[in-house]
Amino acid sequence: MTKSNFTRRGVLRTGAVAGAGLSLPTIFTSSASAFTNEPQGGSVTLGFNVPQSGPYADEGADELRAYELAVEHLNGGGDGGMMNTFSSKALRGNGILGKKVEYVTGDTQTKSDAARASAKSMIEKDGAVMITGGSSSGVAVAVQALCQEAGVIFMAGLTHSNDTTGKDKRANGFRHFFNSYMSGAALAPVLANAYGTDRNAYHLTADYNWGYTTEEAVKDSTEALGWNTVAAVKTPLTQTDFSSYIAPVLQSGADTLVLNHYGGNMVNSLTNAVQFGLRDKVVNNKDFQIIVPLYSRLMARGAGANVKGIFGSTNWHWSLQDEGSKAFVRSFGTKYGFPPSQAAHTCYVQTLLYADAVERAGSFNPCAVVEALEGYEFDGLGNGKTLYRAEDHQCFKDVLVVKGKENPTSEFDLLEIVEVTPVEQVTYDPNHPQFQGGSLGSCNPGA
């Protein structure tokens, strides 16, 4: 006769232990490889977050055109554009890691809260594995922080404030566009050469983050070359008529006006300054000059003939003659009938760089992508040799100093390149005072 030792409680205990044991490897496996929105099936979704409404809608539309072109090229369509000139040959026109690239779009409205909401929706509802785009530093900083929390990669669009890769930098965020410091460092020697080292500058600065960093950058760079800053006046972002800010400029004894304005602010302040005849005046025995540190061809069009002869800086221009730029302009121009803007260029390049990083890493895992992009050197994307610096995820490349063209041949032919400032001249220490206060942290794969 045998006696069984099985009891109800013993069976339950044994079952629980066995179940936990069996599930243990699965838990470990999933935590080792899973990440937010890991692409399933034969496609991967990217999220293009651009201003589709509001005052920057035209710039957003150009960004979207560039993204669509990049997706077409990644999937093997069109003429391949810059994929043919890119120094990395990891992209083969078969999507990313063999998955067809699809995309969803969001409308930032150039408002931080709206941009975060649209990015969140693309991540949570549409399964976007990477978010990119934008036309404002406020939006870039807000969306970058969101992507860090969500565990997806953020490839910034047009954002020029130092803070994006300075005090607000994040491990999951990358910026190809140049920044305020680089504008100042590139512009100052050209200005000193053109206008001398004995100048009294008056700054009008848009009263928000980008305005502050641009003012600081241009002031530091020009003062280092001998210029004196007479005054720096903040102007409300919502200001439309700048006459009451411009009229006192001559009374101050200034002979140079620096307009730290972008978009509609820049169009109106420059128009008003020219209207007041500042450029016809002679002060301190010098011709009065106006400077616009950050030029955008799309915005310059709004200011019309007022941009003629005015210096500024830009990230890229369609008239560049390197093979990468020519390939991109040919692709974009053939498809849309006009040349791309600098916003379109940076967005197109960011998409290729992300896709390339995934290919090289062999994974869509954000941490693998971060590793592939950090310290990555490349060429053939329109700005010469470029480094994605590991310390702050900022691209370091040549910067263009441009001037409003005197005799434009078309509505797109508004700026001429005065100098291609070499990257060495615009490179700074990661702990430079203008960039202090933040830390990258570590990458977040999410999930």
Add this chain to the structure above:
Amino acid sequence: MDSIILQILNGLDKGSAYALIALGLTLIFGTLGVVNFAHGALFMIGAFCAVTLNRILTLSHQVIDNTRTDFLGNPLKVDIPYIYDFFGENIGRAIIDWSVPLSILFAIPIMIAIGVIMERGLIRHFYHRPHADQILVTFGLAIVLQEVIKFYYGANPIPSPAPEAFKGSFDFGALVGFDPNTIIYPYWRLVYFCFSLIVIGAIFAFLQFTTFGMVVRAGMADRETVGLLGIDIDRRFTIMFGIAAAVTGLAGVMYVPINPPNYHMGMDFLVLSFVVVVVGGMGSLSGAVLAGFMLGILESFASMREVIDLLPGINQIIIYLVAIIILLTRPRGLMGRRGVMED
């Protein structure tokens, strides 16, 4: 002293725009009792009348210039306006150069028509509805109008320069004995100020010295009694809506050389214009004009560096601060009438 004169001059042109828009707003409110939040959109449409006429005048055919290339390396296509073919290049250029002043003639019938269609087609259905309903429907209309403009003209500002003869500025300070370059003033802003005075004068003269104006004023004071006398006051008020739209539209037409127009420029002026009307006194035409110039000048003073250094942020709130003070001390505004919006 020179700084004070400078800011008064700056305030005058800003005040001219406020006064013209507020005048139109008050005409509509005074006659029809409608709070029209689409009024800023009328200002914007006026500005785009100037843009449209410029586009009509510069309609072009293309000729190939084989000596130059476009951005793709193809032979450059050069636009030649048809107007050069009709009148010769010199006259054609002059007509295009003067397209903004010419737009006045173009904009008047268009703005009157838009005003009448707006009133007959939409707003008259809201006469007996609460002001909140009127605000909602007119604000919605404003958004629709600006989106329509954005669809056809894009979101970017469109440069619309003044005629060559009015470009640049003159040294007002040197004319009145100050040092050179202390008080400069652009020619076009002077033109805008004078233009606004003419329009304001014309509206007041029209209301004061014509039979039509007399009936309208009587209707503004007591609509029911005027109706009982057998006068079709509704028809006259509809025409007044058209005239108010034209006044605001003209303010927009002449404003384009000051700042390149874009689709949301009306919204930039809308809230300010309502503040001007409230400060001037609801329903008071002269109050609207007075408040327009006063607030324009105060806004200019608040933008002075010395003032901002003393009171940071004052430039952004001055208009609202003044409105609060005026409404606390004179609840009907500067020249408001008893009984208007007090029921």
